[in-house]
Amino acid sequence: MSGASTWQAFDRSHVWHPYSTLVDPPPVFPVVGAEGCRLRLEDGRELIDGMASWWSAIHGYNHPVLNAAVSAQLERFAHVMFGGLTHEPAAELARTLVEITPAGLDYVFLADSGSVAVEVAIKMALQYRAARGESTRTRLLTLRGGYHGDTFGAMAVCDPVTGMHGLFSGVLPEHVFVPRPEVRFGATWDPADIAPLAAALDQHGESLSAIILEPVVQGAGGMWFYHPEYLAAVRRLCDAHGLLLIADEIATGFGRSGALFACDHADVAPDILCLGKGLTGGYMTLAATLANADVALTICGNEPGVFMHGPTFMGNPLACACARASIDLLRAQDWHANVARIEHALAEGLAPCRGLDGVADVRTLGAIGVVELERPIDMRVAAPAFVERGVWVRPFGRLVYVMPPYIISDEEIAALTGAIGAVVTRHAEAHT
Numbered sequence: 001m002s003g004a005s006t007w008q009a010f011d012r013s014h015v016w017h018p019y020s021t022l023v024d025p026p027p028v029f030p031v032v033g034a035e036g037c038r039l040r041l042e043d044g045r046e047l048i049d050g051m052a053s054w055w056s057a058i059h060g061y062n063h064p065v066l067n068a069a070v071s072a073q074l075e076r077f078a079h080v081m082f083g084g085l086t087h088e089p090a091a092e093l094a095r096t097l098v099e100i101t102p103a104g105l106d107y108v109f110l111a112d113s114g115s116v117a118v119e120v121a122i123k124m125a126l127q128y129r130a131a132r133g134e135s136t137r138t139r140l141l142t143l144r145g146g147y148h149g150d151t152f153g154a155m156a157v158c159d160p161v162t163g164m165h166g167l168f169s170g171v172l173p174e175h176v177f178v179p180r181p182e183v184r185f186g187a188t189w190d191p192a193d194i195a196p197l198a199a200a201l202d203q204h205g206e207s208l209s210a211i212i213l214e215p216v217v218q219g220a221g222g223m224w225f226y227h228p229e230y231l232a233a234v235r236r237l238c239d240a241h242g243l244l245l246i247a248d249e250i251a252t253g254f255g256r257s258g259a260l261f262a263c264d265h266a267d268v269a270p271d272i273l274c275l276g277k278g279l280t281g282g283y284m285t286l287a288a289t290l291a292n293a294d295v296a297l298t299i300c301g302n303e304p305g306v307f308m309h310g311p312t313f314m315g316n317p318l319a320c321a322c323a324r325a326s327i328d329l330l331r332a333q334d335w336h337a338n339v340a341r342i343e344h345a346l347a348e349g350l351a352p353c354r355g356l357d358g359v360a361d362v363r364t365l366g367a368i369g370v371v372e373l374e375r376p377i378d379m380r381v382a383a384p385a386f387v388e389r390g391v392w393v394r395p396f397g398r399l400v401y402v403m404p405p406y407i408i409s410d411e412e413i414a415a416l417t418g419a420i421g422a423v424v425t426r427h428a429e430a431h432t
């Protein structure tokens with residue numbers, strides 16, 4: 001066996017990939033390089049990347065500015081514990097996050113992954129209630145069709161059906177779910193859309209601590225874009241019922257939806273905000289949970305007087321330095337016009353899919369394009385079919401979607417959308 005086949009054989013039989021099996025796993029493709037908007041496979045093929053490594057590689061791969069930021073910090077030190085010590089990369093990243101996020105989110109917890117940022121947000125909501133002597137208010141309200149991560153607290157607020165965690169329902173805390181918003185982004189707002197949530201608050205309000213949701217764009221739970229007025233209405237209802245609003249912008253942050261943060265579409269400031277994914281430009285794992293003064297100072301001003309969380313790799317300096325460089329890079333360009341360009345090209349390229357057999361819906365928002373199918377697509381067929389066509393697209397269930405790096409060219413978008421049309425056509429033919 002050659003060296004390469006040895007590691008690949010070992011990977012195939014011993015290494016779990018996301019949501020994967022170790023028994024007869026579907027093929028995975030060995031990457032040996034990544035540059036700009038391209039992934040290079042071991043056999044020399046180059047793929048146009050439609051996934052930005054799950055929303056994260058917003059500037060593309062192997063970016064000289066991000067490389068330099070990480071290298072410079074590496075020369076100083078890679079990591080020190082954050083308990084009792086501090087460093088400039090963490091403090092300056094926090095300052096930047098406070099500056100660019102919706103007003104009032106002035107207190108920053110640096111977490112080590114998106115799921116942990118959600119755990120931290122939930123824990124903040126619980127400690128806030130405990131600090132106020134309201135420790136019976138432990139439940140959360142959330143939307144169906146949501147996805148908030150894979151850890152236990154986060155799983156409990158994922159959609160019970162599409163959120164991939166139905167198996168664990170018996171051991172998870174039971175929260176309150178309301179139907180996902182029906183009125184689409186860009187459609188005419190209908191106040192009736194908020195009625196189910198308002199009714200649930202009337203029924204359960206006393207037991208609730210917070211509402212947690214993905215603002216405007218629901219990601220992995222359904223790739224659904226809803227009306228910003230819904231979010232504005234949720235904010236008003238939270239205020240009326242004395243509930244905290246937790247916005248999970250782990251997928252939507254940093255321009256993806258066409259606004260810097262999806263909350264900006266509704267000019268809404270949550271009480272707690274979760275960021276992740278695009279935070280470091282896809283270089284390494286880092287997330288953040290921001291809180292306003294009410295949340296932070298209530299927690300810290302009452303028993304036990306501290307916030308009870310502190311991961312080993314909290315505030316990792318390499319990740320913080322990279323995140324700051326990534327945000328500076330974003331802010332130094334006309335990202336707004338660029339994301340609008342991508343939205344236009346995706347909409348144009350995916351439009352022909354509307355007429356195809358087996359297609360239920362086509363929608364685009366910002367740098368996100370979605371083709372929703374009537375039946376789930378067979379991943380074992382779809383992934384290699386996309387690779388054959390020179391693109392990297394990884395569908396999920398009935399959803400074929402792309403959220404490319406922002407540096408993608410119009411020609412590359414056309415190649416992506418063309419491949420989606422071809423693969424969706426083949427999927428439909430397989431069912432006739």
Ligand SMILES: *Cc1c(COP(=O)(O)O)cnc(C)c1O
Pocket residue numbers: 113114115116118147148149150214219220248249250251276277
């Ligand atoms: C991906 C995601 C998470 C979880 O982040 P991880 O880094 O995978 O733990 C949470 N919420 C949303 C909205 C996400 O898209």
